[in-house]
Amino acid sequence: MKKELPDFLNNALSDIVTQYLLEYGVSDQMSILRFSYFAETVISFIHEGFENALSDKFNNIVFLEEFFSKRKKLIKENISYYKEIEHLKEFNIPDYVLDSIVLSIKQQYKEFNMNDFNDFEDEKFYLLFGENIALDVRNYLQLNQIKKNN
Numbered sequence: 001m002k003k004e005l006p007d008f009l010n011n012a013l014s015d016i017v018t019q020y021l022l023e024y025g026v027s028d029q030m031s032i033l034r035f036s037y038f039a040e041t042v043i044s045f046i047h048e049g050f051e052n053a054l055s056d057k058f059n060n061i062v063f064l065e066e067f068f069s070k071r072k073k074l075i076k077e078n079i080s081y082y083k084e085i086e087h088l089k090e091f092n093i094p095d096y097v098l099d100s101i102v103l104s105i106k107q108q109y110k111e112f113n114m115n116d117f118n119d120f121e122d123e124k125f126y127l128l129f130g131e132n133i134a135l136d137v138r139n140y141l142q143l144n145q146i147k148k149n150n
Contacts (some may be wrong), residue, residue, distance in 0.1 A: 001100060005043065006144075008143075008144050009043065009141075013036075013039045013043060013127070013137075016132065016133055017032070017036050021035060030116055031107065033118075034108070034112055034117070035129075036106070037111060037112075038130075039102055040132050041103075041108065042100055042133045043133070043137065044102060045096075045099070045100030045103050045104055045121065046096065046134070049094070049099060051069055052067075053094070053096060061096050071095075071099065072097060078102045078106075080123075081127060082102065085101055085127055085131055086098070088134065091138075093134055093135075093138070097134045100134075101127065101130030101131065101134065104130055105123060107127045108126060129137045138144055
């Protein structure tokens, strides 16, 4: 069962998607749907990665072997993506966030017909979009924590 995102994260996603729509000057329903779907997919994969990181699954050797095998394959098949976003590690962005961006791009291309994409909607666009989502959400999380502490 998926947990609902807190309101401040839903607002963050809405802000991020709106920013991209305005920046690229698109307002058609399919672009809105694709951008929203991508943002939600990134967040969903990040949430799953975060939950896994906190779970006790990493004490299970079978789980670890399977996990690292899948991750190694994902990296190997998408090495160019990882090279483009590896600088995020300098900002202490966890590996599962990088994986989330890559998995979301793959999902985006499965879900939508590439012929319907705008000319600028290529892999580099979605890598940057995913990067911005990760950084913006981290900022929203930090702001929310500051508000809670005050």
